[in-house]
Amino acid sequence: MSAAPGGAPLALDGRPIDGGLYLRVDHWAQQLPGPVQHLVAWFSAYGLGLLAVLMLVAWWRARRTDGVVMARVLAAPFAVVLAFAADTALKSVLREPRPCRVLDAGRTLETCPGVGDWSLPSNHTVIVFAGAAVLWHADRRLGALAGLLAVAMGLSRVLVGVHYPHDVLLGALVGTAAGYLLGLLARSGAPLVERARAGRLRPWLAAA
Template sequence: MTVHSAVQLAFDGSTIDGSLFTSITNFARDTTWLNTPMEVWTNLGLGVFAILMLMGWWNARRRDTTAMTLALAAPVCVATAFAVAEVAKKIVAEVRPCRSLPHDYFVAACPAPSDYAFPSGHTTTAAATVAALFLLDRRLSAIAAIFAVLEGFTRVYVGAHYPHDVLGAAIIALPVAFLTSLALRRYATGLIDSLSRGVLRPLLVASTGAHAAY
């Protein structure tokens, strides 16, 4: 199948919330002074979620094995949610807004035709981080949630995704990441406990003393 015919068969998401998408991109058109900051944040802002996971790991070194298991599980949870979202993206095959609504205002460049829209990969990463940190550190999870909302909004603001792409990403990522975190806490704690007694101990335990209470 050629790329052209594949695009013709792809799903047109503008029929769901195209008017809301246009309202937001019209706001982007009227706030051009925000365009560059929003475009920079929508990509580089993902680094914030990596930093929050690193903070979770650093703090877990002063806690117990269960906390460290959850900390090390966080990036696995995010990767798992992202993989599930990528499968959904191929199945739904929703064309990007820039192809369905070419006359709207777009801050971001239009991706290749085979780069589908639903669900938003950036939002998947953000929402998965929220869920991955929930059992480890509620404060870090709450901070991640605030940045996740901002990340989702910027994806629509720059014209990369419809609102339902962002919502769908959260609906997929939150339970997948949370359940993965639960599973790894249950089944990987023993492995982490063994590793913490070996050469990796400095990375897993802050001191030579006993673990702090969870």
């Protein structure tokens, strides 16, 4: 059992897993041109907004489809919340400190989170992979775009220096599992969507 900064015991120390790889990636990121560094940092911080855009596009397109597709699109935000809750629970158990806190990473592209802001799994990665998995059920084209966004987000979290690669891999697994499962279950909500389309919610759930 290792110890976190401040003496608190850790359930997991990520350094032996891929700390060397993290340091190599961090060194490479620090050699990138300034504008590229700023772009990567911006995307890593605000790229979740692109997932919201894809969800809105999916909703708009689903208005012209059957209730199953719309039910799955409407499930996407719930999948994100479910995945985030699972991620938060895992963080509280694993309690892995951020690599930028325990390794000599130098100047990272994003400010290192404070002590107690645990690293495993990656929140951002969990969220985008969960959304992508649900969208894949509803709209293959948008799901593929969301999948590319998810991969890019995961890579960016390592590049900016706030996560180990294994944080991202576990985040991808948790997010995909939560999103895929909820996407399957959402099919049962199709009758509710069809009933809602017959009422006052029709303008929001069906094209004119």
